[in-house]
Amino acid sequence: MISPTAEYALRAIVAIAQSSGGAVVTPTIAEITRVPPGYLPKVLQTLRRAGLVHSKRGLGGGFTLARPAEELTVLEVVNAVDPIKRIDRCPLGIDSHGTNLCPLHKRLDEATALVEQSFASTTIAELLAEPGRSTPLCQPVKPIDLAMPSKRGT
């Protein structure tokens, strides 16, 4: 329902957010998220340009959230890479319809609004804090990587 790119971005943000050891380097994010290698750098750069993450090169470098996970919503992450498109005008371009959507497009827009509201009301912190479930995404294969990001470049 969301694009693969948007889902990859959410995985990456969660991987960065759940790090307690500071900046997270790209190979660690790749390991945690299992995002295809060709996609991850592009997704991370898009998130950086959107102002959601900071990146720093070199020793001790890597990616960090630009804002606290408590303030960052799922919607912001999705919209940074592949914005949810509400239907605000007749998709058929009929002048007489304009913003007065027909019932079909009104229902489709209402469904989109449900998703938008769900995503807007969920913070990344909430994804990390839910008790009694699987760890967000997956345990890294080598958990120690999270604590040792400085050994790799971004």
Place this chain on the structure above:
Amino acid sequence: MISPTAEYALRAIVAIAQSSGGAVVTPTIAEITRVPPGYLPKVLQTLRRAGLVHSKRGLGGGFTLARPAEELTVLEVVNAVDPIKRIDRCPLGIDSHGTNLCPLHKRLDEATALVEQSFASTTIAELLAEPGRSTPLCQPVKPIDLAMPSKRGT
């Protein structure tokens, strides 16, 4: 949020459902729905194969709904051409997660469920019957076409 193909299928179904003159031929559906010419025949054939519409060639031929619009839901139409995919297993393929989704994928699945429920609870007839809105989709440029489908082949 739904694919262009799914939206085109919904337009086509609504165009067929709102015909009071019997079968609707492809050129009329194309005119009403404004679906790109290369897509429409494929969409209509997919709907036919899924058992949602009947087609008949020749004089008096065209497309009709296979079931009353009161019994046909938006979800059935969407699922016939581009099924909504619920997340029922960890998309990262982690064995230890399996069907026990992490909070991220659980939230994404919940949002998908909202859309699925919305579409399942809306019939095509309801789209046609809503008062006080724009006519579903658009008035055909030549309304008489709807009453004269027999002049064209499917």
